Structures are given as structure tokens and as C-alpha cells.
Amino acid sequence: MADADRVVAVVVTYDRRELLVEALTALLGQTRPPDLVVVVDNASSDGSADLVATRFPDVDLIVLARNTGGAGGFAIGVARALEHRADAVWLLDDDTVPRPDALRALLDVRERSAERPALVASRVLWTDGRDHPMNTPRPKPRATAAEREAAATLGCVPIRSASFVSVLVDAPLVRERGLPLAGYFLWNDDFEFTTRLLRDRVGLWCPQSVVEHKTRTFGSTDADPGDRFFYEVRNKVWLFTRSRGLAPTERVLYAGSTARRWARTFARSSDRATLRRALGRGVKDGLLTGPAPTEGFLREAGVADPDTGSHDG
Secondary structure: OHHHOOEEEEEEEOOOHHHHHHHHHHHHOOOOOOOEEEEEEOOOOOOHHHHHHHHOOOOEEEEOOOOOHHHHHHHHHHHHHHHOOOOEEEEEEOOEEEOOOHHHHHHHHHHHOOOOOOEEEEEEEOOOOOEOHHHOOOEOOOOOHHHHHHHHOOOOEEEOOOOOOEEEEEHHHHHHHOOOOHHHOOOOHHHHHHHHHHOOOOEEEEEEEEEEEOOOOOOOOOOOOHHHHHHHHHHHHHHHHHOOOOOHHHHHHHHHHHHHHHHHHHHHOOOHHHHHHHHHHHHHHHHHOOOOOHHHHHHHHOOOOOOOOOOOO
């Protein structure tokens, strides 16, 4: 039964104290609350860690000495969730506010699916109620009629990847296929991780599970990123050349999609010189280096290595 699953929620936070309070309040107020909440504080400077310790004493709080980015935070948080014997791990950003039935809806799909899903992702809305394009998974390319029909009986859509804004992942599969790659630091860590989990497995987008993502602006991943474009480029090179998540034909498909998105990013940018420099650095680093092993991040954070499969390339 869904209620029998031990669910550990993981929230990664960095300098979003007020939003974090709202997110944790909604998380703990679920009609089916998680069995445990892990908060990874990425060396916040705004007192977030003290606030969590005071107002949410039952939360398992991990305070990091340095900012490891979203990738490092989620790798550490998922490892701690496995240490807590999770059956399923619910991953959320610190600016994500789930509606009261969000987790119950994810678990209902997980229970009723004929094949245990590798992951189930929520519907993500922006603050005005529109679907947030940054976090809306695309339907799985070339899904078979049987896959679409099986998903439709659950009120879902088959997907090939998901974001960390709100996704419930199967803990035994994470033990088999490995943690998020902490060395990515920022961007594409969720894409790499979820495609790795979903290769040859079922992934579902569940519109009955609704969360609000309180980003400052409404937009997609082709918004002008400035210097941070370096991480987008470097990590995509790592993903296409090192990750086990994508089959060869998928690498071609997603590389083409990435090139089109980068072209839109350049076209909309007011500072293309910065993007060109970031592009050059990202390609160079992506080809000449690899992501730092996740095990080092776990040791630094004092979190036990769950002895998952190694997928650092």
C-alpha cells in the first residue's frame, strides 16, 4: 500500500529563508505527510539553518560548510534519505510549495501502476497558476501506444526526464543506479539523474499532484543565464559524452534539441559576448575534465556512502 512506503522528503536550500518556511510548512502539512524530511542547507548566510533547527526540530538538518550547488545538495540529501531506509525519496526545491494532496497523488500513482515507476513527477505551476515551462516534463519521445495507454489509465503521461522541483523517485532503483552527480554543481544534474533512472524504466508525469514553484520570473531554460551559461554547456558536454542515461540515438535527439535552445538563448541575450566566453569555457572544461566524484562530497558532509552504483563517468 502507498501508506506503507517509507517516504523521505529532501529539500535543498540556499539563502531563501522565508520561502523555505513556506515550503516546509506545506510539506509537513500534507494529507499524507512524508515519514521524514531532510533539509540540506548549502552554507546559507541568511540564518536559514538556525530557523530550521528552531521552528522545525523534527527535520533532519544537514548544514554544509560550503555551497555545493543544487547538484551537491541533492546528492547529499538523497544519500541521507537512503541512510534513513527510504522506500521512496521526494525531491523538492526550497521555493516549491506543494498543495496538500501532492504527495498522496504521487504515491497513489506509484501504487496503482502495473510496473513500479522509477519516478513520478508533479505538475508545477507558477505563482499565477500557469504551468511553469521550466519544470514541465516533455512526453517521452517515441513512447509506444501501450505505454501511453497504461499511463492514461492512471491519469498520467509517460516521460523521459524530470526536474528536482517535485519528483518522487524509487529508492531501491537509486541504490542500483547511483546518486545525483554532485560535481555538476548547477544545472542538468536532475536531467542526468532522472534519465539514468528512467532508461528502460517507467516514468510518469502526474497532473493530480500539484506544486507551486515560486521563481522570481516566469520563463523557460532558454532565458539569458549570463555567466552561469558555463554550467549549462559544461554539464551538457559531460552528459552527452559520459552519462549512461541516454542511448546513442537519444544523445543525437537531445543534442539537437540543446543546440536549438542555445540558439534561442543567444538570440534573446543582451550580452552575447558573455555567453560566447561561457560557451568556450564550458566546451573546453566539458571535454577535458569530468565531474568530481560524489563520494568526496559525502565524506565532506559527514553523510554515509550508500554504496550505490558508480556513475561519475
